[in-house]
Ligand SMILES: Nc1nc2c(c(=O)[nH]1)N[C@H]1C(S)=C(S)[C@@H](COP(=O)(O)O)O[C@H]1N2
């Protein structure tokens with residue numbers, strides 16, 4: 001009788017332990033980060049405060065309605081440099097077959113060749129934006145959005161960016 005009673009108490013205790021753990025997991029909203037990985041010397045995990053420490057520039061693009069939108073953020077090339085990606089003088093030969101895949105938290109993905117990002121090749125500055133009109137980006141847009149100037153459609157402007165992944169196109 002006593003043994004049975006103890007195992008019943010044990011089961012109840014286990015139930016509450018598991019349930020409260022789940023409640024805790026739901027309430028502790030994880031801080032959003034962008035992971036930079038793949039063909040990099042150093043994998044990065046960037047939070048809003050990491051990005052805030054890096055030099056910001058402004059970049060504009062048209063939204064779906066054709067209205068010009070101005071954002072502020074960090075040039076993607078600066079982020080890739082920090083991760084040790086082959087850029088500048090190293091961007092030649094087979095390194096020119098590398099691309100950066102940008103992924104959003106909904107799984108949406110687009111690619112850019114490294115030469116599209118490198119200031120040795122282009123004057124266009126693509127940024128990882130974290131601000132618009134001096135404020136953090138709205139839910140569903142940010143906290144991180146890729147802003148791609150000079151394109152006729154905003155389809156490569158990934159919302160809620162979660163990953164920048166460098167790969168070889170040959171793989
Ligand atoms: N994560 C994510 N980003 C995305 C998309 C998407 O489905 N998921 N759609 C793209 C497309 S097709 C367009 S037209 C633009 C729309 O951006 P806007 O709402 O600022 O016009 O977001 C782009 N970025």
Ligand SMILES: [Mo]
Pocket residue numbers: 064153154155
């Ligand atoms: Mo679109």
